[in-house]
Amino acid sequence: MDIKKLPISVWLVVLLLLVSGCSRGQTIEPVKAEYADSNLYQHMDLLLAGLVSDFIPGVSVYIETPNGGYAASAGYADLDTLTPMTSQSRIPNGSAGKKLIGLLGAILDDKQLLSLDEPVLPWVPKGMAGRIQNLEIMTLRQLLNHSTGIYEYNDVGELDFIRAQLADKAHRKGNRFALQFVLDQSPYFEPGEGFAYSNSGYVLAGVVIENKLKQPLGRLLHEHVLEPLGLSETFVKGYDCAADDVAAGYFFNMDEPDFVLPYRQRYNTRQLIVNTALADAPVASSAQDMAKLLKSIIVKKQPVNERIYRNMVGDRHLQTARWLPSFMDGALYYGLGVMVEKHEGGVLYHHGGNEFGFITQSVYLAEQDVAIGLIANCGAQDECDEPVIALTQTLITHFFANNSD
Structure with missing residues (x-):
């Protein structure tokens, strides 16, 4: 059967x-x-x-x-x-929001406001440019289809990223917060030579798009995607106040006593997640x-x-x-x-x-x-x-x- x-x-x-x-x-x-x-x-x-x-x-x-x-x-x-x-x-x-960033990039390319296939190096903050390898040959398209080989920020250390989130869960954290974990990390491969799902690529793409167009990502998403498609129940984290008005989120750690979140307790993650406003999980x-x-x-x-x-x-x-x-x-x-x-x-x-x-x-x-x-x-x-x-x-x-x- x-x-x-x-x-x-x-x-x-x-x-x-x-x-x-x-x-x-x-x-x-x-x-x-x-x-x-x-x-x-x-x-x-x-x-x-x-x-x-x-x-x-x-x-x-x-x-x-x-x-x-x-x-x-x-x-x-x-x-x-x-x-x-x-x-x-x-x-x-979460990552289901990546399609919004991908769509934004494709729309901006169609409107000739940027090119998906030009190197991203000119639009990367100078303090980061020398600490992320291959930027001179890395394109926005490759960032968005996970073919750059850029290191995944969640893989650094012993849950270093979430530990840093929890250490300051009450304040907003944006793309540069996540990118600090990528600096000086060796890439998985040369751009265009493989596939490795990496949230870091979308985080960097968000920075590149903002710097290229000199506008907040939230404004660009509203103007080019959300409003034209009539997505009235979608809001950008870190930009729209309504993005904070969400259901409570719950994690119940049943298996790992030494994990960073409480053991055998239901933990409300709402504040932690809405205050981490990254382009890999934007809405x-x-x-x-x-x-x-x-x-x-x-x-x-x-x-x-x-x-x-x-x-x-x-x-x-x-x-x-x-x-x-x-x-x-x-x-x-x-x-x-x-x-x-x-x-x-x-x-x-x-x-x-x-x-x-x-x-x-x-x-x-x-x-x-x-x-x-x-x-x-x-x-x-x-x-x-x-x-x-x-x-x-x-x-x-x-x-x-x-x-x-």
Whole structure:
């Protein structure tokens, strides 16, 4: 039997078995939903309600199909105030926000305000220029498709980056805060000679774009991306006050007594995450806006045109991606902030985000014209991540199987 053709009723049992045993008396907020297809969504109510646990306080999902949209939520956005999670709830998007930076770069290139293929060296702060190798041959496109070989700031020392975050979690930290961990680190390879997912590349790209255009990244994102696409529930961290008004995020350290976050205690990461405003995880938004953004790129909704589309996900510029998550066991590639997964039945576009206290998923099934956005206020631990990813897989499998019949 092909597991990808299992009916959603069977996937429902699998997912509920996966999350069963996690819940420890947590009160579940009733699921709120707007229905477009009751054949699927009567099961979704059970899936979302079953997902809520000690490790997953709240979840919100938005699905857009050719037959209409669906929004549902369960659990809590804040456990202290018992504020329910709703379809309007926002959380930091983590790396799922990279597609916004990739799209911004492609739009600015299309408007001839910069070039994706010019060296970034002139726009790197002078104090950093001599301490990051290969800047003279490194391009913005390579930063955005992870082909520069630049060192990952999270890999420095024994969790040096998060330790520095925790030491001063009350104050804003921007791109230069993260780049200090990259200075004088040896690259993984020469630019253009490989692929290595690196948040540092997006952080440096944010600095380059700001210096080149002499405008804050937040202003550029609003002018060229958020407002033209009508993403009214997306806000830039460190720039929009509304980006601080997000659901609380929770990390529950069950396994490591010596870890930097408290052992066997639920830790609220909201202040830590919203005060770290980096270009590799630039925004907070709702599940609906996440779904809308990815679909807008692929269907070429204005201001996205054919040239912008090709720069972002066209075959010519895709990098073969290694060690990144796939959903359909297809060949996986990376464009500008978008993963492109080519499988037997077509193409799946996706990019999730995961950081302490938050996890997000955004998916677009091209042949089915289905966009999915999913957010939960937990993250960076298996008890949260595995059920959320399983739910995403369940939805992908359902829509793919229905279209294949």
